[in-house]
Amino acid sequence: MALDFGGEVPLYRQISLWFQRAIRTGQLLPGQRVPSTRALAKELRVSRIPVLSAYELLIAEGYLEPFAGAGTCVSRSIPDAFSPPEKVGLAAPEASAPQPKGKRAVSRRALAMRGPAQAWLRGCHGCTDLQHFPIGIWSKLVRRHSRRISREIMGYGDTMGYRPFREALAEYLGAFRAVHCDPSQILVTTGSQQALQISALALLDCDDEAWLEEPAYPGTLQALKAAGARPVPVPVDRHGLDVEYGIRTANDARVAYVTPAHQFPLSVTMSAARRIDLLSWAARNGAWIVEDDYDSEFRFGGNPLASLQGLDTEGRVIYVGTLTKVMFPALRLGFAVVPPDLVESFLDLRNATDTVSTPTLHQMVMTDFIREGHFSRHIKKMRAVYMERRKAMIQAIRDEADGLLEVAGDDAGLYVLALLPSGVDDLQIATRAHRMNLLVGTLSRCYAGVPARGGLTLDYANIEMRNIPLMVRALRSIISAGVR
Ligand SMILES: Cc1ncc(COP(=O)(O)O)c(C=O)c1O
Incomplete structure (x- = not known):
């Protein structure tokens, strides 16, 4: 020995x-x-x-x-x-490590999931601005809660989430998003991705149809595939989801997944008429709507829009939100506002997916951050910062890439959607851009089919003002080399 x-x-x-x-x-x-x-x-x-x-x-x-x-x-x-x-x-x-001979079988579901959806999130749809994050206040609040031994923080938490956090969220959502909710309806999740996942597991059986925006957020597609559901792509035009198309194609779908306030990635807002059509379809058919309201705090033209959930009189909408955009992604705090009669099923699936709860410490810190006014101050500040960056990005596109990039969509969110000339492959452009460390996402990654035109989503949340023109200039050279 x-x-x-x-x-x-x-x-x-x-x-x-x-x-x-x-x-x-x-x-x-x-x-x-x-x-x-x-x-x-x-x-x-x-x-x-x-x-x-x-x-x-x-x-x-x-x-x-x-x-x-x-x-x-x-x-x-x-x-x-x-x-x-x-x-x-x-x-x-x-x-x-055991060395298996040949390929070993995994489930059809696992094979269907294969793809770099999350890698894409990490690379291109990255971080929020950290320069302006009030780190002093944040670390003071973390210290406040982590200094002492506490069963509340160190034991298993409430599966629905830390109650005072849910109370603070309910007030915020009611005041700023016109969401009707009681704290008992809020399920705190590990990022909104988990809320999307739980909603798919709770509402859909294997092979059930679900409307998915075409194009859509890849994370939603992943959630549907993981649940074994059948996504039905429903086109999005400048008024949002084409509800008529959905009814013609898959009237019996169980759920519709939508981003009405700021469609991802086309950046359009769902019109009032479409909202009413969608709610009526759901009420008529006993179907559900999952409203992913991921970045509506950042709307730069006009007033913030009320949520779809706030318009719903039949309790058919599950409202999903996240603190990823207003705070930072690694916080992993998301939530679902669930109709009261669905709460128990959502809770059961929450328990089955990751046993019990999102860590309580950050929920406590976040509660104080909201209650002491830092949250609304931070959002206000970031709105101004992002608006300036957005303007700079759009100006840089006009100055540097006219004819090669065309800005599309509404004045909202943390990215600019820039369409490429017809026939230019956005994946190729993005691959070259990534080699130069330029963080861009592509439209085609979000389509089940083939987009009429390729496009890039250009994040400006975490790029310094002076680098914006440099980024656009670098993209211009990549695109013009591809066009030639
Ligand atoms: C449409 C959409 N939904 C949700 C999210 C956020 O997901 P999470 O809360 O899991 O970080 C994103 C992040 O980029 C998104 O683009």
């Missing part, structure tokens, strides 16, 4: 792992006597303590058993073909 005296793995662990391996490989056989702790310690030139600890562990785990009379032997109940899971710590992972 070669021991590593300077290594990270404690001696008792090395000794017990050696015995486990020897038993597994048949080097030591069931019933075979092992050396006494004293003899082994002497042979290994170590004190008896690690050997005693190793034997204790091996006996507790059932590898060894005390021998009738005196001494210890390999447990007689160990089956011949015994093969315990690989152990931590000694061998390099690549050496110990």
